Amino acid sequence: RAKEAGRGGFCFYAGEMNAQAHRRLDLENGLRRALAEGQLEVHYQPQVSLADGRVSGVEALVRWRHPRDGMIGPAEFIPIAEETGLIVPLGEHVLRTACKQLADWDRRGLVVPRLAVNLSARQFRQPDLADRVCRILDEIGLSSSRLELEITESTVMRDADDSVETLRRLRARGISVAIDDFGTGYSSLSQLKRLPIDTLKIDRSFIEGIPGSAEDVAIVGAIAAMARSLGLKLVAEGVEHPAQRDFLRTVECEEAQGWLFGRPLPADVFVCNHASGRAVSPADGGAVASCA
Numbered sequence: 001r002a003k004e005a006g007r008g009g010f011c012f013y014a015g016e017m018n019a020q021a022h023r024r025l026d027l028e029n030g031l032r033r034a035l036a037e038g039q040l041e042v043h044y045q046p047q048v049s050l051a052d053g054r055v056s057g058v059e060a061l062v063r064w065r066h067p068r069d070g071m072i073g074p075a076e077f078i079p080i081a082e083e084t085g086l087i088v089p090l091g092e093h094v095l096r097t098a099c100k101q102l103a104d105w106d107r108r109g110l111v112v113p114r115l116a117v118n119l120s121a122r123q124f125r126q127p128d129l130a131d132r133v134c135r136i137l138d139e140i141g142l143s144s145s146r147l148e149l150e151i152t153e154s155t156v157m158r159d160a161d162d163s164v165e166t167l168r169r170l171r172a173r174g175i176s177v178a179i180d181d182f183g184t185g186y187s188s189l190s191q192l193k194r195l196p197i198d199t200l201k202i203d204r205s206f207i208e209g210i211p212g213s214a215e216d217v218a219i220v221g222a223i224a225a226m227a228r229s230l231g232l233k234l235v236a237e238g239v240e241h242p243a244q245r246d247f248l249r250t251v252e253c254e255e256a257q258g259w260l261f262g263r264p265l266p267a268d269v270f271v272c273n274h275a276s277g278r279a280v281s282p283a284d285g286g287a288v289a290s291c292a
Protein backbone atom coordinates (compact mmCIF):
# COMPACT_ATOMS: atom_id res chain seq x y z
CA ARG A 1 0.00 0.00 0.00
CA ALA A 2 2.82 2.30 0.89
CA LYS A 3 4.44 1.55 -2.45
CA GLU A 4 1.27 2.40 -4.28
CA ALA A 5 0.91 5.67 -2.41
CA GLY A 6 4.54 6.44 -3.15
CA ARG A 7 4.07 5.81 -6.82
CA GLY A 8 0.88 7.81 -6.88
CA GLY A 9 2.68 10.60 -5.04
CA PHE A 10 5.50 10.52 -7.54
CA CYS A 11 3.19 10.64 -10.52
CA PHE A 12 1.29 13.53 -9.03
CA TYR A 13 4.54 15.34 -8.32
CA ALA A 14 5.86 14.78 -11.83
CA GLY A 15 2.62 16.05 -13.30
CA GLU A 16 2.80 19.10 -11.12
CA MET A 17 6.40 19.74 -12.17
CA ASN A 18 5.38 19.48 -15.77
CA ALA A 19 2.62 22.01 -15.39
CA GLN A 20 4.98 24.35 -13.55
CA ALA A 21 7.73 24.01 -16.12
CA HIS A 22 5.24 24.61 -18.88
CA ARG A 23 3.84 27.71 -17.21
CA ARG A 24 7.34 29.01 -16.69
CA LEU A 25 8.35 28.56 -20.29
CA ASP A 26 5.13 30.21 -21.35
CA LEU A 27 5.78 33.21 -19.10
CA GLU A 28 9.39 33.44 -20.20
CA ASN A 29 8.45 33.68 -23.86
CA GLY A 30 5.53 35.94 -23.10
CA LEU A 31 7.64 38.33 -21.07
CA ARG A 32 9.82 39.35 -24.02
CA ARG A 33 6.71 40.11 -25.96
CA ALA A 34 5.13 41.91 -22.99
CA LEU A 35 8.06 44.29 -22.82
CA ALA A 36 8.06 44.92 -26.56
CA GLU A 37 4.29 45.32 -26.80
CA GLY A 38 3.69 47.47 -23.76
CA GLN A 39 1.83 44.93 -21.61
CA LEU A 40 3.78 45.91 -18.50
CA GLU A 41 2.10 48.53 -16.34
CA VAL A 42 3.38 50.47 -13.39
CA HIS A 43 1.09 50.97 -10.42
CA TYR A 44 1.70 53.40 -7.59
CA GLN A 45 1.21 52.97 -3.85
CA PRO A 46 1.43 55.93 -1.47
CA GLN A 47 3.92 56.17 1.37
CA VAL A 48 2.53 58.34 4.10
CA SER A 49 4.10 60.41 6.85
CA LEU A 50 2.74 59.14 10.16
CA ALA A 51 3.13 62.53 11.82
CA ASP A 52 0.72 64.41 9.53
CA GLY A 53 -0.78 61.88 7.12
CA ARG A 54 0.72 63.52 4.06
CA VAL A 55 1.88 61.54 1.08
CA SER A 56 5.67 61.59 1.27
CA GLY A 57 6.23 59.35 -1.70
CA VAL A 58 5.00 56.58 -3.94
CA GLU A 59 6.40 53.15 -4.65
CA ALA A 60 6.29 52.02 -8.28
CA LEU A 61 5.15 48.39 -8.58
CA VAL A 62 5.11 46.58 -11.91
CA ARG A 63 2.21 44.46 -13.17
CA TRP A 64 1.75 42.44 -16.31
CA ARG A 65 -1.55 42.82 -18.11
CA HIS A 66 -1.47 39.50 -19.91
CA PRO A 67 -3.73 39.42 -22.99
CA ARG A 68 -5.00 35.91 -22.10
CA ASP A 69 -4.43 35.44 -18.35
CA GLY A 70 -5.32 38.90 -17.04
CA MET A 71 -3.21 40.70 -14.46
CA ILE A 72 -0.10 38.84 -13.30
CA GLY A 73 1.75 40.01 -10.18
CA PRO A 74 5.50 40.63 -9.97
CA ALA A 75 6.06 37.76 -7.54
CA GLU A 76 5.36 35.41 -10.43
CA PHE A 77 7.38 37.02 -13.23
CA ILE A 78 10.19 39.00 -11.60
CA PRO A 79 12.10 35.81 -10.65
CA ILE A 80 11.86 34.64 -14.27
CA ALA A 81 12.97 38.02 -15.57
CA GLU A 82 15.85 37.89 -13.12
CA GLU A 83 17.04 34.46 -14.29
CA THR A 84 16.79 35.25 -17.99
CA GLY A 85 18.39 38.68 -17.73
CA LEU A 86 15.22 40.35 -19.00
CA ILE A 87 15.08 42.12 -15.67
CA VAL A 88 17.57 44.74 -16.89
CA PRO A 89 15.44 46.13 -19.74
CA LEU A 90 12.30 45.47 -17.68
CA GLY A 91 13.66 47.35 -14.67
CA GLU A 92 14.75 50.26 -16.82
CA HIS A 93 11.33 50.37 -18.41
CA VAL A 94 9.73 50.61 -14.97
CA LEU A 95 12.20 53.28 -13.87
CA ARG A 96 11.68 55.35 -17.02
CA THR A 97 7.88 55.01 -16.89
CA ALA A 98 7.71 55.98 -13.21
CA CYS A 99 10.10 58.94 -13.64
CA LYS A 100 8.02 60.21 -16.57
CA GLN A 101 4.92 59.85 -14.43
CA LEU A 102 6.46 61.85 -11.60
CA ALA A 103 7.54 64.58 -14.01
CA ASP A 104 3.97 64.67 -15.34
CA TRP A 105 2.52 64.95 -11.82
CA ASP A 106 4.97 67.78 -11.16
CA ARG A 107 3.74 69.64 -14.23
CA ARG A 108 0.15 69.22 -13.08
CA GLY A 109 0.92 70.45 -9.57
CA LEU A 110 0.29 67.16 -7.78
CA VAL A 111 2.55 66.93 -4.76
CA VAL A 112 4.47 63.65 -4.76
CA PRO A 113 7.82 64.42 -3.12
CA ARG A 114 9.56 61.08 -3.69
CA LEU A 115 9.50 58.16 -6.09
CA ALA A 116 10.63 54.72 -4.88
CA VAL A 117 11.60 52.11 -7.48
CA ASN A 118 12.61 48.49 -6.79
CA LEU A 119 15.92 47.19 -8.09
CA SER A 120 16.57 43.51 -8.55
CA ALA A 121 19.81 41.77 -7.62
CA ARG A 122 21.04 41.59 -11.19
CA GLN A 123 20.40 45.28 -11.79
CA PHE A 124 22.14 46.15 -8.55
CA ARG A 125 25.23 44.19 -9.65
CA GLN A 126 25.67 46.18 -12.90
CA PRO A 127 28.99 47.99 -12.67
CA ASP A 128 27.56 51.05 -14.45
CA LEU A 129 24.30 51.16 -12.49
CA ALA A 130 24.67 54.76 -11.28
CA ASP A 131 25.40 55.99 -14.83
CA ARG A 132 22.43 54.12 -16.24
CA VAL A 133 20.04 55.52 -13.63
CA CYS A 134 21.36 59.05 -14.04
CA ARG A 135 21.02 58.85 -17.81
CA ILE A 136 17.32 58.11 -17.40
CA LEU A 137 16.86 60.92 -14.87
CA ASP A 138 18.65 63.38 -17.17
CA GLU A 139 16.65 62.25 -20.18
CA ILE A 140 13.43 63.03 -18.31
CA GLY A 141 14.73 66.09 -16.51
CA LEU A 142 14.09 64.80 -13.01
CA SER A 143 16.33 65.65 -10.08
CA SER A 144 18.12 62.67 -8.56
CA SER A 145 17.01 63.87 -5.13
CA ARG A 146 13.47 62.73 -5.96
CA LEU A 147 14.45 59.09 -6.47
CA GLU A 148 14.85 56.35 -3.91
CA LEU A 149 15.99 52.91 -5.03
CA GLU A 150 14.75 49.93 -2.99
CA ILE A 151 17.10 46.99 -2.70
CA THR A 152 16.29 43.96 -0.60
CA GLU A 153 18.32 43.17 2.44
CA SER A 154 19.39 39.81 1.04
CA THR A 155 20.63 41.37 -2.23
CA VAL A 156 22.72 43.96 -0.42
CA MET A 157 24.20 41.46 2.01
CA ARG A 158 25.16 38.88 -0.62
CA ASP A 159 28.36 40.73 -1.44
CA ALA A 160 28.66 43.37 1.23
CA ASP A 161 31.93 44.99 0.08
CA ASP A 162 30.82 45.44 -3.52
CA SER A 163 27.43 46.63 -2.27
CA VAL A 164 28.98 49.38 -0.18
CA GLU A 165 30.81 50.64 -3.27
CA THR A 166 27.66 50.62 -5.42
CA LEU A 167 25.63 52.34 -2.71
CA ARG A 168 28.30 55.02 -2.38
CA ARG A 169 28.22 55.72 -6.09
CA LEU A 170 24.43 56.05 -6.12
CA ARG A 171 24.40 58.34 -3.12
CA ALA A 172 27.25 60.45 -4.55
CA ARG A 173 24.81 61.25 -7.39
CA GLY A 174 22.13 62.29 -4.91
CA ILE A 175 20.01 59.13 -5.21
CA SER A 176 18.58 57.73 -1.96
CA VAL A 177 18.67 54.07 -1.09
CA ALA A 178 16.22 52.03 0.97
CA ILE A 179 16.75 48.51 2.28
CA ASP A 180 13.57 46.63 1.37
CA ASP A 181 12.03 43.73 3.31
CA PHE A 182 14.26 44.56 6.24
CA GLY A 183 14.41 41.93 8.96
CA THR A 184 14.17 38.95 6.64
CA GLY A 185 17.80 38.83 5.48
CA TYR A 186 19.86 38.06 8.57
CA SER A 187 22.16 41.07 8.39
CA SER A 188 24.22 41.74 11.46
CA LEU A 189 24.25 45.13 13.10
CA SER A 190 27.92 45.56 12.24
CA GLN A 191 27.14 44.99 8.55
CA LEU A 192 24.19 47.33 8.69
CA LYS A 193 26.13 50.20 10.20
CA ARG A 194 28.67 50.05 7.34
CA LEU A 195 26.02 50.49 4.67
CA PRO A 196 25.65 53.98 3.21
CA ILE A 197 21.85 54.01 3.07
CA ASP A 198 18.97 56.37 3.87
CA THR A 199 15.98 54.22 4.73
CA LEU A 200 14.92 50.91 6.23
CA LYS A 201 11.63 49.36 5.19
CA ILE A 202 10.43 46.92 7.87
CA ASP A 203 9.08 43.80 6.21
CA ARG A 204 5.34 43.27 6.27
CA SER A 205 5.73 39.95 8.12
CA PHE A 206 6.63 41.87 11.31
CA ILE A 207 3.79 44.36 10.93
CA GLU A 208 1.20 41.59 10.51
CA GLY A 209 1.28 40.61 14.19
CA ILE A 210 1.07 44.16 15.54
CA PRO A 211 -0.31 44.82 18.14
CA GLY A 212 -1.35 41.28 19.20
CA SER A 213 2.01 39.53 19.04
CA ALA A 214 4.40 40.44 21.85
CA GLU A 215 7.32 39.22 19.71
CA ASP A 216 6.43 41.44 16.76
CA VAL A 217 5.87 44.39 19.08
CA ALA A 218 9.35 43.82 20.53
CA ILE A 219 11.00 43.36 17.11
CA VAL A 220 9.42 46.41 15.51
CA GLY A 221 10.21 48.49 18.60
CA ALA A 222 13.84 47.36 18.47
CA ILE A 223 14.16 48.07 14.73
CA ALA A 224 12.67 51.53 15.27
CA ALA A 225 15.14 52.30 18.07
CA MET A 226 18.02 51.05 15.95
CA ALA A 227 16.96 53.04 12.89
CA ARG A 228 16.73 56.15 15.00
CA SER A 229 20.18 55.70 16.51
CA LEU A 230 21.70 55.01 13.09
CA GLY A 231 19.98 58.10 11.66
CA LEU A 232 17.90 56.10 9.15
CA LYS A 233 14.37 56.88 8.08
CA LEU A 234 11.98 54.05 8.85
CA VAL A 235 9.08 52.97 6.66
CA ALA A 236 6.67 50.22 7.73
CA GLU A 237 5.28 47.98 4.96
CA GLY A 238 1.92 46.27 4.85
CA VAL A 239 0.03 48.50 7.27
CA GLU A 240 -3.60 47.42 7.02
CA HIS A 241 -5.18 48.36 10.35
CA PRO A 242 -5.47 51.56 12.38
CA ALA A 243 -4.08 49.74 15.45
CA GLN A 244 -0.86 49.03 13.50
CA ARG A 245 -0.58 52.68 12.52
CA ASP A 246 -1.16 53.79 16.11
CA PHE A 247 1.54 51.45 17.41
CA LEU A 248 3.99 52.65 14.75
CA ARG A 249 3.37 56.22 15.90
CA THR A 250 4.27 55.30 19.48
CA VAL A 251 7.67 53.94 18.38
CA GLU A 252 8.18 57.05 16.19
CA CYS A 253 8.30 55.23 12.88
CA GLU A 254 8.29 58.07 10.30
CA GLU A 255 6.39 56.59 7.42
CA ALA A 256 4.04 53.79 6.51
CA GLN A 257 2.76 52.09 3.41
CA GLY A 258 -0.13 49.66 3.12
CA TRP A 259 -3.74 49.09 2.27
CA LEU A 260 -4.85 51.32 5.16
CA PHE A 261 -3.49 54.29 3.20
CA GLY A 262 -3.94 53.04 -0.33
CA ARG A 263 -3.48 50.03 -2.57
CA PRO A 264 -1.14 50.11 -5.56
CA LEU A 265 -3.15 51.77 -8.36
CA PRO A 266 -2.72 52.82 -11.97
CA ALA A 267 -1.49 56.41 -12.27
CA ASP A 268 -4.82 57.94 -13.25
CA VAL A 269 -6.71 56.34 -10.34
CA PHE A 270 -3.91 57.24 -7.96
CA VAL A 271 -4.27 60.86 -8.99
CA CYS A 272 -8.00 60.88 -8.21
CA ASN A 273 -7.52 59.43 -4.72
CA HIS A 274 -4.52 61.55 -3.95
CA ALA A 275 -6.02 64.80 -5.18
CA SER A 276 -9.29 64.26 -3.33
CA GLY A 277 -7.69 62.81 -0.18
CA ARG A 278 -8.18 64.82 2.98
CA ALA A 279 -4.49 64.59 3.87
CA VAL A 280 -3.27 66.47 0.85
CA SER A 281 -4.93 69.35 -0.89
CA PRO A 282 -4.31 69.61 -4.60
CA ALA A 283 -1.90 72.38 -5.49
CA ASP A 284 -4.00 73.36 -8.46
CA GLY A 285 -7.18 72.38 -10.21
CA GLY A 286 -5.47 70.43 -12.97
CA ALA A 287 -5.07 67.20 -11.05
CA VAL A 288 -8.64 67.22 -9.80
CA ALA A 289 -10.07 68.10 -13.18
CA SER A 290 -8.34 65.09 -14.74
CA CYS A 291 -10.44 62.74 -12.59
CA ALA A 292 -13.77 63.93 -13.85
Ligand code: C2E
Nearest residue numbers: 061062073074075094118119120238239240257258259264
Ligand atom coordinates in the same frame (compact mmCIF):
# COMPACT_ATOMS: atom_id res chain seq x y z
P1 C2E B 1 7.98 44.99 -2.21
O1 C2E B 1 8.91 45.90 -2.89
O2 C2E B 1 8.26 44.64 -0.80
O3 C2E B 1 6.55 45.65 -2.39
C1 C2E B 1 5.52 45.59 -1.45
C2 C2E B 1 4.50 44.53 -1.80
O4 C2E B 1 3.53 44.47 -0.77
C3 C2E B 1 3.71 44.84 -3.06
O5 C2E B 1 3.38 43.60 -3.67
C4 C2E B 1 2.46 45.50 -2.54
O6 C2E B 1 1.36 45.41 -3.41
C5 C2E B 1 2.24 44.69 -1.29
N1 C2E B 1 1.48 45.43 -0.29
C6 C2E B 1 1.47 46.75 -0.04
N2 C2E B 1 0.70 47.08 0.99
C7 C2E B 1 0.17 45.91 1.45
C8 C2E B 1 -0.72 45.58 2.53
O7 C2E B 1 -1.18 46.42 3.29
N3 C2E B 1 -1.02 44.27 2.70
C9 C2E B 1 -0.51 43.29 1.88
N4 C2E B 1 -0.87 42.04 2.12
N5 C2E B 1 0.34 43.57 0.85
C10 C2E B 1 0.68 44.86 0.65
P2 C2E B 1 3.55 43.38 -5.24
O8 C2E B 1 3.14 44.61 -5.96
O9 C2E B 1 2.89 42.08 -5.56
O10 C2E B 1 5.10 43.22 -5.40
C11 C2E B 1 5.79 42.14 -4.84
C12 C2E B 1 7.27 42.31 -4.96
O11 C2E B 1 7.68 42.29 -6.33
C13 C2E B 1 7.77 43.65 -4.43
O12 C2E B 1 7.86 43.59 -3.02
C14 C2E B 1 9.11 43.74 -5.13
O13 C2E B 1 10.08 42.99 -4.45
C15 C2E B 1 8.82 43.09 -6.45
N6 C2E B 1 8.62 44.12 -7.49
C16 C2E B 1 7.52 44.83 -7.79
N7 C2E B 1 7.76 45.70 -8.80
C17 C2E B 1 9.07 45.53 -9.14
C18 C2E B 1 9.94 46.14 -10.11
O14 C2E B 1 9.57 47.05 -10.87
N8 C2E B 1 11.23 45.68 -10.16
C19 C2E B 1 11.67 44.70 -9.32
N9 C2E B 1 12.97 44.32 -9.42
N10 C2E B 1 10.90 44.14 -8.39
C20 C2E B 1 9.60 44.54 -8.30
Ligand code: MG
Nearest residue numbers: 059118150180
Ligand atom coordinates in the same frame (compact mmCIF):
# COMPACT_ATOMS: atom_id res chain seq x y z
MG1 MG C 1 9.79 47.62 -2.53
Ligand code: MG
Nearest residue numbers: 180181201237
Ligand atom coordinates in the same frame (compact mmCIF):
# COMPACT_ATOMS: atom_id res chain seq x y z
MG1 MG D 1 9.16 45.77 0.54
Ligand code: MG
Nearest residue numbers: 181203204237
Ligand atom coordinates in the same frame (compact mmCIF):
# COMPACT_ATOMS: atom_id res chain seq x y z
MG1 MG E 1 8.12 43.06 1.05
